Amino acid sequence: MTTPFRCLHLYPCNDNMKKSKRTKIKVLFAQSVELEEVTVEGWVRTRRDSKGGFSFLELNDGSCLKNIQVIVDHTLDGFRDIQEEITTGSCVSVQGKWATSPGKGQSMELQARQVKIYGSADPEKYPLQKKRHSFEYLREIAHLRPRTNTMGAVMRVRNRLAYSIHRFFNERGFVYLNTPIITTSDCEGAGEMFQVTTLDLDKVPKTDGQVDYSQDFFGGKTGLTVSGQLEGEVFAMALSEIYTFGPTFRAENSNTSRHLAEFWMVEPEMAFYDLDDNMDLAEEFIKFLLSDILEHCSEDMEFFNQRIDKTIHATLKQILDNEFERIHYSDAIHLLQKSKEKFVYATEWGCNLQAEHERYLSEKVFKKPIIVFNYPEAIKPFYMKLNEDGETVRAMDVLLPKLGEIIGGSQREENYEVLLKRIEQKDLNSEDYWWYMDLRRFGSAPHSGFGLGFERLVQFVTGMENIRDVIPFPRTPKHATF
RNA sequence: UCCGGAGUGGCGCAAUGGUAGCGCAAUCGGCUGUUAACCGAUGGGUUACAAGUUCGAAUCUUGUCUCCGGAGCCA
Missing domain, CATH: 3.30.930.10 (Bira Bifunctional Protein; Domain 2)
Structure with missing residues (x-):
């Protein structure tokens, strides 16, 4: 762990008390005034590129339902190198200004000054597309749902x-x-109970044709509650x-x-x-x-x-x-x-x-x-x-x-x-x-x-x-x- | 476990005996302070598996597996 104090909180703990520089999206949404310097970390839900020379990222960190909109200017230092990797499913860290948004649909947005990528997600292989999925399908990818x-x-x-x-x-x-x-x-x-045993199922000890549970771990037949x-x-x-x-x-x-x-x-x-x-x-x-x-x-x-x-x-x-x-x-x-x-x-x-x-x-x-x-x-x-x-x-x-x-x-x-x-x-x-x-x-x-x-x-x-x-x-x- | 339905490109679906299509996603290009973005093009499938019927099977039959809905058991 490179940031040993990241998760340490003093009591009472709440969303606003934090040692790391990262701000949770939920906390940011509660802020209606502009903040010069914030860092947000999360997973990209979707990216929209504008020919005006900038990209919109929808970021979610699980702290709340809503995504945060991030504006990244393409002239941003080093952004061109990682732009291709910032796709649906990738994980990024964005530092910038929490500012009122000139666009429709959101009152505030994060204007990026620096974007770091933690992990990309190959869009050809990432199973979660930016579209609706059936719950049946999502159960098959329970690690990503x-x-x-x-x-x-x-x-x-x-x-x-x-x-x-x-x-x-x-x-x-x-x-x-x-x-x-x-x-x-x-x-x-x-x-019905699930049985718990350490007996070797290939050679279960028996007396008079019955399983001898006295030889089992607990000396008797046991199961999960x-x-x-x-x-x-x-x-x-x-x-x-x-x-x-x-x-x-x-x-x-x-x-x-x-x-x-x-x-x-x-x-x-x-x-x-x-x-x-x-x-x-x-x-x-x-x-x-x-x-x-x-x-x-x-x-x-x-x-x-x-x-x-x-x-x-x-x-x-x-x-x-x-x-x-x-x-x-x-x-x-x-x-x-x-x-x-x-x-x-x-x-x-x-x-x-x-x-x-x-x-x-x-x-x-x-x-x-x-x-x-x-x-x-x-x-x-x-x-x-x-x-x-x-x-x-x-x-x-x-x-x-x-x-x-x-x-x-x-x-x-x-x-x-x-x-x-x-x-x-x-x-x-x-x-x-x-x-x-x-x-x-x-x-x-x-x-x-x-x-x-x-x-x-x-x-x-x-x-x-x-x-x-x-x-x-x-x-x-x-x-x-x- | 029982009854019913289903399994087709990454996902959602169409094609009911005759060369397997569409939408979304993806890729490429265009456009745009965008926001389920939009417009155009491209690639992608031995139709769950096994056997059978047939000149010919995604389609019919049998079996297996899995999923969904309902029932039982319960929380």
């Missing part, structure tokens, strides 16, 4: 959402908890309110625009919360995130509203202005049975709500987010708290129009005997859950929690149709390149 307008905007929004998730919970006294990535606990009902919930409960039973925000893995062969094999999940877990408290928190949480995004990512959100989904702004506003509809599972079933809508799947008490049912309820009946709660115990995992009726559990799903399920949660069963019975009913081995059961033996407390799929949130907020376009490097069946 961050340089597109859409991906840049997605990543800035994603970053802000992550930041405000931490802010939301920390402001409410929740403790950020890192639950294990490698685990033996299969959070029942959550999905499908949920941090069970471990989260452990710490909620000591710190009262915790949340996890980490990677989650599901080895399901899911090929949809809403599923990833590796995704990020937010899982709060709260002692002394009942299901109502849980639903209150979920609603407040989503509204907090949406309102924060509208306030702090307005330029990117304007882009999504214009180019990706023209209704996204109105949708988010409408969600903020209305209460989520809370409806018993049983009432939802009644509503569906009464409706004249033709469904592919029949609705019967005891069945899971199909995507078409969820969509009908949130998009046509209520036209806003809904929370369906008190599901039949038979279709929900063992850890959910059994209601007095003995037939339903205190589960809740938050369903968003278009997207579907974004949050799944429940009040947890805190009664040892009831929990044990449910584990046995579901043919699970209670010994596997001994430490989880211990939470009910020693100082048990009512508690609740939920899980929110982070990428689904980003998808919903940006209006992006495919979940693979809201994560830097998507992992789906047959895809782990990059």
Whole structure:
């Protein structure tokens, strides 16, 4: 590194505090007065040459959506030597004057005094042309797609959402908890696990025809986490309110625009919360995130509203202005049975709500987010708290129009005997859950929690149709390149 | 995994049994305080892969792979 202090900041850090001479484009755009001496560094989006003896460069450094316009006079010292190399995709450093622009389309522009090229990009080979590309194509060049307008905007929004998730919970006294990535606990009902092993797959040790996991690294069968919930409960039973925000893995062969094999999940877990408290928190949480995004990512959100989904702004506003509809599972079933809508799947008490049912309820009946709660115990995992009726559990799903399920949660069963019975009913081995059961033996407390799929949130907020376009490097069946 | 659709120059698409075209991008030239710049010219494809039917296949058949949409599983 030739510039060792470039990235060092004193706290508090913000865009304007910098040790290097470089100014970020976002900061420059906030400046409406002329500046005699600035340096901007970034990637060239397009170059237009004028026979008047100068070139226009559109420069982007990812700090914001907009490009900066740079004017380079062809008589500039040394410019003729590098002019050919300054093409779409190349990376340059420009030093000059931030000045009012005589042209139309921008009020300010950078009038170059010196242009340095860091790296050129052969226009015959550079895969990102200055034209529109399909998202499918961009996925094939995932290492270059961050340089597109859409991906840049997605990543800035994603970053802000992550930041405000931490802010939301920390402001409410929740403790950020890192639950294990490698685990033996299969959070029942959550999905298939990726196995983790150091055994030689060409000669797996076996006893009586069964794999001998005692010889494996951890002395037992292990996998990548499908949920941090069970471990989260452990710490909620000591710190009262915790949340996890980490990677989650599901080895399901899911090929949809809403599923990833590796995704990020937010899982709060709260002692002394009942299901109502849980639903209150979920609603407040989503509204907090949406309102924060509208306030702090307005330029990117304007882009999504214009180019990706023209209704996204109105949708988010409408969600903020209305209460989520809370409806018993049983009432939802009644509503569906009464409706004249033709469904592919029949609705019967005891069945899971199909995507078409969820969509009908949130998009046509209520036209806003809904929370369906008190599901039949038979279709929900063992850890959910059994209601007095003995037939339903205190589960809740938050369903968003278009997207579907974004949050799944429940009040947890805190009664040892009831929990044990449910584990046995579901043919699970209670010994596997001994430490989880211990939470009910020693100082048990009512508690609740939920899980929110982070990428689904980003998808919903940006209006992006495919979940693979809201994560830097998507992992789906047959895809782990990059 | 199931159902449906698709795979053709760098990208987006056309050609449904008979010499593979267009737009954008690229290259060259012209024009211009330009800005999705504009105008003209040029180059670029054994039609995903394998086998088959046919005088002849991008087009029909079978298989494989991949992508997209929907469903299931879920977040």
